[in-house]
Amino acid sequence: MGAFVNVKGIAAPIPLANVNTDVIAPKELMRAVTRKGLGWGLFRPYRFEADGTPKPDFVLNRAPWNAAKIMVAYENFGCGSSREHAAWALADFGIECVIALSYAEIFNNNCIKNRILPVVLERDGVEAVMASAQACEEVEVDLPSQSVRLQDGRTFGFNISPLLKHRLLNGIDDVADTLAFEADILAFEERHLAELPWLRKSL
Structure with missing residues (x-):
């Protein structure tokens, strides 16, 4: 995956709590087996009528929020089922960062795996970002400094584990992170087999 360092632009305001993955990525998207092309289904129950007609009053159907790379919402964002399609749909739409009061744990992990910073x-801080988003003011999220900056100069810090920060900044996933220790892993295996040679026969 690509690295995440910084994103700046108009944020899409979703002034709701408990937005679940059935709304973020409804069941129609579950037929997909790839991560591409799922942006059409993002927030589909809110964005479209039953006949597929766009709802003009929903924020993601209106400029400039329809091109947002940042989204802001309230608590427990991404609750519900564990479907990774929710992160896929956000990423395919162009969302690189979500700002909220809290997240469902599995959704949070799925975001990280798909280069979305939660x-x-x-x-x-959330209320200030929400107001800026609704006023079409730019928001900047900077991972190296772990800060959210508003157009009026206000700055809000956020926490992230050093491991997840490292993975996002370097564009690596769990597998790539593990493979960085490949030489150590192979050396351990050789030592282990040397101590227990009978294991070679069972491999």
Whole structure:
């Protein structure tokens, strides 16, 4: 996956709590077996009528939010089922960062695996970002400094584990991170087999 360092632009405001994955990636998307082409289904129950007609009042159907790379919502974003399609749909639409009060744990992990930065801010920070988003003011999210900056100069810090930060900044996933220790793993295997040679016969 590509590296995540910084993203800046208009954020899409979703002033809702408990937005579940059935809304973010409805069941129609579950037929897909690839990560590409799923942006059409993002928030489909909110974005489209039953006949497929776009709902003009939904934020993702309106400029400039229809080109947003950042999304802001309230608590428990991504709750519900564990479908990774929710992260796939966000990424395919162009969302690189979500800012919220909290996330469902599996959704949070799925975001990281798909190069989407899930930022957690306190209530005052989320409310400030939400207001900026609704006013079409730019928001900047910087991973190296772990900060969210608003157009008026206000800055809000966020926490992220060093391991996840390392993976995002370097564009590596769990497998690539493990393979960085390939030489150590192979050396351990050789030592282990030397100590227990009878294991070679069972391999």
